[in-house]
Amino acid sequence: MSERALRIAILMGGRSAEREVSLHTGEQVSRALASIGHEVVHVDTADIGFIETLRTGRFDLAFICLHGRFGEDGTIQGLLELLELPYVGSGVLASALAMDKVVSKQIFVAAGIPTPAWAVVRRGHPYSVEEMVGRLGGKLVVKPVSEGSSVGMSIVHEPAELAPAIERAFEHDRTVLIEEFVAGAEVTVGVLGNSELTALPTLEVVPEHEFYDYESKYVPGMSRHIIPARVPDVAREECQRIALEAHRALTCRGMSRADTIVTADGTVYLLEVNTIPGMTKTSLLPDAARAAGIEFPELCGTLVSFARER
Ligand SMILES: Nc1ncnc2c1ncn2[C@@H]1O[C@H](COP(=O)(O)OP(=O)(O)O)[C@@H](O)[C@H]1O
Numbered sequence: 001m002s003e004r005a006l007r008i009a010i011l012m013g014g015r016s017a018e019r020e021v022s023l024h025t026g027e028q029v030s031r032a033l034a035s036i037g038h039e040v041v042h043v044d045t046a047d048i049g050f051i052e053t054l055r056t057g058r059f060d061l062a063f064i065c066l067h068g069r070f071g072e073d074g075t076i077q078g079l080l081e082l083l084e085l086p087y088v089g090s091g092v093l094a095s096a097l098a099m100d101k102v103v104s105k106q107i108f109v110a111a112g113i114p115t116p117a118w119a120v121v122r123r124g125h126p127y128s129v130e131e132m133v134g135r136l137g138g139k140l141v142v143k144p145v146s147e148g149s150s151v152g153m154s155i156v157h158e159p160a161e162l163a164p165a166i167e168r169a170f171e172h173d174r175t176v177l178i179e180e181f182v183a184g185a186e187v188t189v190g191v192l193g194n195s196e197l198t199a200l201p202t203l204e205v206v207p208e209h210e211f212y213d214y215e216s217k218y219v220p221g222m223s224r225h226i227i228p229a230r231v232p233d234v235a236r237e238e239c240q241r242i243a244l245e246a247h248r249a250l251t252c253r254g255m256s257r258a259d260t261i262v263t264a265d266g267t268v269y270l271l272e273v274n275t276i277p278g279m280t281k282t283s284l285l286p287d288a289a290r291a292a293g294i295e296f297p298e299l300c301g302t303l304v305s306f307a308r309e310r
């Protein structure tokens, strides 16, 4: 290792719906960083006392292994800014923008990036099922605006299913996103870098279920990764171009992962950008990095170096 050993706070756990995933990520990132000589300290953010731990812990850097709210959404990033503690990944603005699936889509559109047509419903506000089905089609995807890991998400096959799906999403958020269902290959693209960005190889996700739901994401064997994605070369390049473009448009730093769908005619639609993608050894971005010759410990070390560069 070229760098001196650093004392790194691994922020993990927390209070979001993705707590379990986060603990798992934190565990693996810790092991990787320890294996390349860093000193790691687990900091669970579920108890607000962690702020004092960070303030007095003489850390060089924080590695945020949190997903969803109070982790990926800019709140922790804001705290780390106040504490003047460097951290891995995107800053306050990009984190908050990417976490809101509707605001992100507006930015994608402004940047000329194709994204599935959509509607927004706010809790307590009326909406028309006919209008939505008329505009977006009969097969729809309903998601809470600020969750990840497919939490609270449904696929709607007929109009009668729409209202119950919206209610389910309201259990997680006061704003719900309704998208046209786009059929195609699911292709995700990791992006690494600070001023100079690299798009990792395209990774096609083949879930056992109808879509890439919670179980497909976290239960081994419930999804397959195919690298590079089985789509035409031009579509692969387009996925990578879009991932880089979206990373810049949202002002991301260090890393991100863009989830796209490539239709049969090769059109690429961007679903979302994750600023703290899953970081277990078998997660999507680490898998794509490995295909590019970057093993997991090196990946974690590189992300730490990016954070130090700033
Ligand atoms: N508009 C859509 N058309 C088809 N499938 C979708 C659409 N939106 C989401 N999905 C499916 O749901 C999964 C999760 O959606 P995504 O927008 O990436 O949210 P998150 O990963 O944050 O839960 C996707 O990986 C894909 O399988």
Ligand SMILES: [Mg+2]
Pocket (backbone or CB within 6 Å): 149, 259, 272
């Ligand atoms: Mg996703």
